[in-house]
Amino acid sequence: MAGAGTVARSPADLPGITSAAKSGEIPALSRNGGAALLPSAGDAAEPGRLARGRDVKSSRKGLLVRHTSVSLVLSASILLAACGGSATTADPGGDADTPAVAAASEQPDAAGADAAGVPLFPVSVTADNGEVTIPAAPVRIISLSPSATEILFAIGAGEQVIAVDDYSYYPPEAPVTDLSGYTPNTEAILAYQPDLLVIATDPGDLVASMEGAGVATIVQDAPADLDGVYAQFETLGVATGQAAGAAMAVAQIRTEVDGLTADLPDAAVGLTYFHELDPALYTATSQTFVGSLYALFGLVNIADAGSADGNPYPQLSEEFVVEASPDLVFFSDTYAVSAQDILARPGWQDVAAVRTASVFELDPDISSRWGPRLVGLLTTIREAVMAHAAAA
Amino acid sequence: MAAGHVAASPGTVARDGAVAGAAGRTSGGLLIAGAVVLVLGVVVVSAMVGPAHLDVQGVVRALVDRLPLVRVDQTLDAGQASILWQIRLPRIALAVIVGAALSGAGAAYQGAFRNPLADPYLLGAAAGAALGAAVVIAYGAGLRDVAGTTAVPFAAFAGAMGGVVMTWTLGRSVGGRSAGTLILAGVAVASFLTSLSTYVMQRNVETIREVYSFILGRLATHGWDEVQLILPYVVPSLVVVLLHARLLDVMSVGDAEASSLGVRPGRVRGVVVAAATLATAAAVAVSGLIGFIGIIVPHLVRLLVGPSHRLVLPLTMLGGAAFLTAADVVARTLDSPAEIPIGVVTAFFGAPFFVMVLRASRRSLS
Numbered sequence: 001m002a003g004a005g006t007v008a009r010s011p012a013d014l015p016g017i018t019s020a021a022k023s024g025e026i027p028a029l030s031r032n033g034g035a036a037l038l039p040s041a042g043d044a045a046e047p048g049r050l051a052r053g054r055d056v057k058s059s060r061k062g063l064l065v066r067h068t069s070v071s072l073v074l075s076a077s078i079l080l081a082a083c084g085g086s087a088t089t090a091d092p093g094g095d096a097d098t099p100a101v102a103a104a105s106e107q108p109d110a111a112g113a114d115a116a117g118v119p120l121f122p123v124s125v126t127a128d129n130g131e132v133t134i135p136a137a138p139v140r141i142i143s144l145s146p147s148a149t150e151i152l153f154a155i156g157a158g159e160q161v162i163a164v165d166d167y168s169y170y171p172p173e174a175p176v177t178d179l180s181g182y183t184p185n186t187e188a189i190l191a192y193q194p195d196l197l198v199i200a201t202d203p204g205d206l207v208a209s210m211e212g213a214g215v216a217t218i219v220q221d222a223p224a225d226l227d228g229v230y231a232q233f234e235t236l237g238v239a240t241g242q243a244a245g246a247a248m249a250v251a252q253i254r255t256e257v258d259g260l261t262a263d264l265p266d267a268a269v270g271l272t273y274f275h276e277l278d279p280a281l282y283t284a285t286s287q288t289f290v291g292s293l294y295a296l297f298g299l300v301n302i303a304d305a306g307s308a309d310g311n312p313y314p315q316l317s318e319e320f321v322v323e324a325s326p327d328l329v330f331f332s333d334t335y336a337v338s339a340q341d342i343l344a345r346p347g348w349q350d351v352a353a354v355r356t357a358s359v360f361e362l363d364p365d366i367s368s369r370w371g372p373r374l375v376g377l378l379t380t381i382r383e384a385v386m387a388h389a390a391a392a
Numbered sequence: 393m394a395a396g397h398v399a400a401s402p403g404t405v406a407r408d409g410a411v412a413g414a415a416g417r418t419s420g421g422l423l424i425a426g427a428v429v430l431v432l433g434v435v436v437v438s439a440m441v442g443p444a445h446l447d448v449q450g451v452v453r454a455l456v457d458r459l460p461l462v463r464v465d466q467t468l469d470a471g472q473a474s475i476l477w478q479i480r481l482p483r484i485a486l487a488v489i490v491g492a493a494l495s496g497a498g499a500a501y502q503g504a505f506r507n508p509l510a511d512p513y514l515l516g517a518a519a520g521a522a523l524g525a526a527v528v529i530a531y532g533a534g535l536r537d538v539a540g541t542t543a544v545p546f547a548a549f550a551g552a553m554g555g556v557v558m559t560w561t562l563g564r565s566v567g568g569r570s571a572g573t574l575i576l577a578g579v580a581v582a583s584f585l586t587s588l589s590t591y592v593m594q595r596n597v598e599t600i601r602e603v604y605s606f607i608l609g610r611l612a613t614h615g616w617d618e619v620q621l622i623l624p625y626v627v628p629s630l631v632v633v634l635l636h637a638r639l640l641d642v643m644s645v646g647d648a649e650a651s652s653l654g655v656r657p658g659r660v661r662g663v664v665v666a667a668a669t670l671a672t673a674a675a676v677a678v679s680g681l682i683g684f685i686g687i688i689v690p691h692l693v694r695l696l697v698g699p700s701h702r703l704v705l706p707l708t709m710l711g712g713a714a715f716l717t718a719a720d721v722v723a724r725t726l727d728s729p730a731e732i733p734i735g736v737v738t739a740f741f742g743a744p745f746f747v748m749v750l751r752a753s754r755r756s757l758s
Contacts (some may be wrong), residue, residue, distance in 0.1 A: 314729075319475045320443035320444060
């Protein structure tokens with residue numbers, strides 16, 4: 001029997017894709033039900049990790065950079081950052097392995113030329129905010145999108161990343177700061193003197209501010225499907241001078257995905273599922289990125305019947321979910337509920353997934369991001385489908 | 393302020409005197425019986441509609457079967473019966489209780505402070521409850537399970553009590569005994585507490601949806617757990633409020649006059665406010681912030697029957713129960729199978745309705 005919850009995987013369990021090659025972010029969240037009024041983040045992160053992310057990298061290195069020739073600029077930057085509320089991590093000097101190179105962003109980097117020494121830059125790429133021109137190989141990249149952070153490290157551009165937002169705690173070597181991707185502070189970002197900024201959504205006029213300050217900015221929101229993810233890999237590859245790394249990562253993911261979605265049992269086709277974002281029964285329809293992943297297995301989303309108003313992240317009525325009686329239940333708010341909680345819900349005892357104990361836990365980060373770790377999510381879904389088929 | 397005339401104009405007090413007579417008592421009893429029938433009717437209708445397709449006859453048979461000494465054949469299957477009894481009916485029951493608690497508390501605050509604008513939202517109770525809930529949702533990982541249930545209701549309760557105590561203390565410290573000062577203090581406290589809960593939410597975006605759904609109000613149930621959780625608080629609180637109806641009527645002529653009649657206004661006010669806060673906190677703890685009921689329903693009832701608390705208080709509780717139950721039918725069915733936050737429904741229908749009530753009452757007074 002498919003023990004509920006046993007399918008949950010830690011990132012370390014993920015097949016393939018070696019250490020640096022894992023990433024993602026939160027498709028579901030940037031557009032969830034409440035998104036219209038608040039900086040939505042629903043299940044953006046699991047709390048334990050949040051705490052860790054916040055504590056990491058809060059060393060004060062401001063003093064270390066005083067000796068550089070641009071100390072005036074840096075002091076001003078620190079001051080600005082302090083005003084922006086991120087004084088403890090305002091660290092324009094970057095990490096130990098990225099010594100203070102403030103004002104050096106114009107310098108070409110090794111990544112700025114191809115194998116034959118032909119300069120690759122300037123380049124233009126197409127992102128959600130249109131065509132973006134990157135004048136020189138970026139060496140001071142800031143990512144305020146956890147998915148983009150994972151992608152950047154997966155394609156080999158990790159060394160060029162100097163700061164990431166407070167939810168970008170994967171991979172572990174990502175230089176977490178307390179910069180926010182949901183309420184980004186222009187001054188705090190500029191204090192790092194970035195030469196490329198990657199974000200998931202522009203919460204207002206951030207892109208305009210950054211362009212005004214001469215910082216190339218790439219906006220990459222949740223894609224519609226796997227092809228959209230691959231396109232984001234390739235875009236970031238070109239933009240960072242790591243096109244070859246991006247191509248390799250995409251090829252590897254494609255191979256993994258093909259393997260995971262092949263040889264499904266006949267009994268798996270047409271199984272229905274409910275993707276529970278939180279115990280208030282917010283869900284994602286198959287119009288969403290995560291919904292497109294379930295569709296790879298031929299699974300049918302019970303929420304599709306309820307998305308007449310086109311909201312891809314509706315909150316379903318409990319009695320509707322129970323009456324629909326999904327064969328599989330996947331839940332990602334592991335902070336609030338466990339599989340046991342769901343199995344014991346009053347009135348749910350006749351739901352197909354409860355009768356067969358087909359309730360599966362998803363990693364809240366992996367299931368809400370798009371990036372290399374989507375392979376782990378697909379693995380969980382495949383195991384759920386196989387377990388259900390075996391029990392049937 | 394126009395709203396002031398609705399509750400406490402001298403002209404309507406005179407009408408109250410007539411109701412207090414024997415004939416008035418009879419018609420008052422009829423009104424209350426009518427309101428009970430209204431609540432039952434709304435409950436039965438709302439049991440028949442919802443996102444799950446339960447046929448009307450099956451629901452009626454299931455309900456009738458539960459009456460004493462009546463047995464009828466059931467047409468719902470086991471799954472449908474569990475939807476009815478473990479999902480739909482607990483939610484309806486919760487709507488009845490929360491509706492009665494919030495509207496009854498509103499009427500009690502208005503009577504105790506002789507201020508038509510007093511309601512759970514203006515005294516800091518709701519804002520305090522929201523802060524308590526937000527803090528536990530955001531930071532209380534270890535607190536989430538207390539005695540088998542989530543700690544959110546208890547934190548909301550503590551927050552509501554804290555909010556009202558802050559308002560009370562602040563109001564007394566700056567302005568003595570004026571009811572207007574108290575309301576202003578409540579506005580300040582509510583703004584302050586709301587800023588804190590908004591900050592907590594901003595710092596913890598991963599729980600923002602949970603907090604957000606709390607703030608918009610929700611009648612989420614886990615079987616009959618919530619009903620059982622709040623009944624022991626709401627019922628005694630509302631009984632205490634009802635028992636003070638006559639004293640509130642005496643106090644409506646003013647503290648000095650009430651004192652000369654042997655009533656101790658400060659003490660009555662304290663007891664009524666404490667009971668109303670307890671009812672509010674219990675309701676907010678399980679259902680989040682459902683706005684407007686505490687102000688619309690009492691005003692509507694006063695418009696219909698005059699200001700006597702012996703009628704206004706019970707009719708408000710029954711009317712609030714019917715109103716929230718009906719609003720939840722809209723929340724459950726309008727976008728079915730998606731939900732609409734209940735607070736959105738009550739405000740959407742409540743706010744324009746409130747304006748209509750105000751306009752009507754101004755016309756009748758002028």
